[in-house]
Amino acid sequence: MIRRNIYFYFGGVCIFIALIFLTHNVTEDYEVDESTKKIVSELKESVENDSNQQNRYIDNPKMEMPIKQINGYDYIGYLRIKKLSLDLPIMNEWSYPLIRVSPARFKGSIYENNMIILAHNYKAHFGYLYKLDRGDMVEFVDMDNNHFIYQVEKVEKINGDKMEELLSGNWDLTLFTCTLGGKSRVVVRCKIQK
DSSP: OHHHHHHHHHHHHHHHHHHHHHHHHHHHHHHHHHHHHHHHHHHHHHHHHTOTTTTTTTTOTTSOOOOEEETTEEEEEEEEEGGGTEEEEEESSOOTTGGGTSOEEEEOOTTTTOEEEEOOOOTTTTTTGGGOOTTOEEEEEETTOOEEEEEEEEEEEEETTOHHHHHOSOOSEEEEEEOTTSSEEEEEEEEEOO
16 A cells, blocks of 8 residues: 555656646747847848848858847848748857857858758747648748748658768758758758749
């Protein structure tokens, strides 16, 4: 009888701890979503007001991407994925603390057709990236209001320790995030539409 009571209490404690983690994750996801909406709204307004520099990358594709600072963070534009109802600000550089705030450029440049963007798997960020299919459209808008339209060519899952797989191939835009367990990555490969 005592042994059954111990299992009962132990099970109750485990359920309680799981509920705490679930509440934390749901709250964090909500806060990230609200913050993302504010940032991208400010970015869009800034892009629309300062769009007199369009197309200057054409003569100089190796130029640095223009930056807009919001709340102390540097942004290079925003990403729109209509199928997932996402408009996401994209930070200039990444680090683990930074991608808790916003998706970020992992490496490359939109002007050189080799940019890689990463984000956490928050529902408000890249949590539903795996739902994209070949043929879906992705749009990137830089701080000069240049619009770059991409088509998804491939969605794949790779092991988290296979960095060379992530960087391989000749893709114009790559998006990636970790799976829920963190052992794998969902990778979306895109080609620019001329």
